[in-house]
Amino acid sequence: MQVDRHPIADRASWLALRQQDVTASVAGAVLGAHEYTTAFELWALKSGLIQEDPEETPAMRRGRLLEDDALQLLAEERPAWRVEAANDTYLRAPAHRIGATPDAYAVDPERPGRGVVQVKTTADTVFRAKWRAEDRSIDLPLWIAVQAIVEAKLSGASWACVVVLVVGHGLDLHVLDVPLHAGIWTRLVDEVALFWRRVETGEPPAADYARDGETIGALWPPDADTPPLDLSASNRAPVLVDERLAVADAIREAEARKKAIDAELVALLAGAPVGRLADGREITRTMQTRAEHVVRASIFPVLRIRNPKRNAAA
Incomplete structure (x- = not known):
C-alpha cells in the first residue's frame, strides 16, 4: 500500500x-x-x-x-x-x-x-x-x-x-x-x-435524527422565496406533527409541575440554605450572581406548527 x-x-x-x-x-x-x-x-x-x-x-x-x-x-x-x-x-x-x-x-x-x-x-x-x-x-x-x-x-x-x-x-x-x-x-x-x-x-447515508439535527438545519435553511411544499401525500408528516405537539404539551405540563414543586420545597426550607433528607440527599437554595452580558442580535430559523383552518374558524 x-x-x-x-x-x-x-x-x-x-x-x-x-x-x-x-x-x-x-x-x-x-x-x-x-x-x-x-x-x-x-x-x-x-x-x-x-x-x-x-x-x-x-x-x-x-x-x-x-x-x-x-x-x-x-x-x-x-x-x-x-x-x-x-x-x-x-x-x-x-x-x-x-x-x-x-x-x-x-x-x-x-x-x-x-x-x-x-x-x-x-x-x-x-x-x-x-x-x-x-x-x-x-x-x-x-x-x-x-x-x-x-x-x-x-x-x-x-x-x-x-x-x-x-x-x-x-x-x-x-x-x-x-x-x-x-x-x-x-x-x-x-x-x-x-x-x-x-x-x-450525492447519495447521503441515513441520517441519525437524534444527532444530526444541526447538520440537517445547516443543509436546508429556510428560503423565503420557495413556495409552500405540499406534504398532503406524506403519511409520516402528520405522525411527526402529532407527536411533536404531544411532546410540547408534556414539556409544558412538566415545567408547570416543576415550578409548583420548587415553590413547595422553598416553603419547606423556610429560608434555610440547606435541607437534609433522611437518605442523605440535600436540598440547597443559595444566592448566586449572574454576570451582566449583552446578547448579540442574530437571525435563526424557528420551527412551529400552525393550524390555519382552526385560526380561520375562530
Whole structure:
C-alpha cells in the first residue's frame, strides 16, 4: 500500500490535506462508532455542503497544549521507551483516501518494531463517566481504537497504544494497548470506498435524527422565496406533527409541575440554605450572581406548527 508523507506547514494547509481523506480521527464515523461525528455529518463535510470550523474548540486546544505534557509523563513512566513526537507529518493512502496525523512514535525494547502513540486528554469527571467500567477497568472507546489502528497501518507501526492524560487535581496517565485487528482495517477500507462513492453520487447515508439535527438545519435553511411544499401525500408528516405537539404539551405540563414543586420545597426550607433528607440527599437554595452580558442580535430559523383552518374558524 502506497503511503504519502506530507510535512505540515501550518494549520490551514493541514486542514486542506485532511479534506480529501477520511482521517483517522473520524474513521469510526463510517463504521457507526464515533462519539461525536456521524456518517451523515461526515458526508456533508466531505461533499462540501457544510464547512468544518477552522477554529479550535476548547477541548481541542486543551489537547494540543497538554500533548507535550502527556508525552513527557509517558517518558517518565516508561523510561525504557524511546518516544518521538510525530505530529509534524500527515500520512495518507491515496488509493483509499484515508489519512492520519499520528501524535508520536515509540520504541519499546520488550517488543519488536516501532509503535504509534495516540494521545488523549480528558477531565477526571468525564474519565470516570465514560472510560471507567463498573469493575474499575478502563473501556477504550471504539472510535479511539479505530483511530490508533489507522495510524498504525499508515505509519507501518507494529503495535499501538493510547495514552490518556486525565486532568483533575493532578495529572494521571493511563497507557492502553490497542490490538491491531486486521479485520477492522479491511472493513474500514470497504466502508470508506462506499462512503466516497456516496460523496461522488450525492447519495447521503441515513441520517441519525437524534444527532444530526444541526447538520440537517445547516443543509436546508429556510428560503423565503420557495413556495409552500405540499406534504398532503406524506403519511409520516402528520405522525411527526402529532407527536411533536404531544411532546410540547408534556414539556409544558412538566415545567408547570416543576415550578409548583420548587415553590413547595422553598416553603419547606423556610429560608434555610440547606435541607437534609433522611437518605442523605440535600436540598440547597443559595444566592448566586449572574454576570451582566449583552446578547448579540442574530437571525435563526424557528420551527412551529400552525393550524390555519382552526385560526380561520375562530
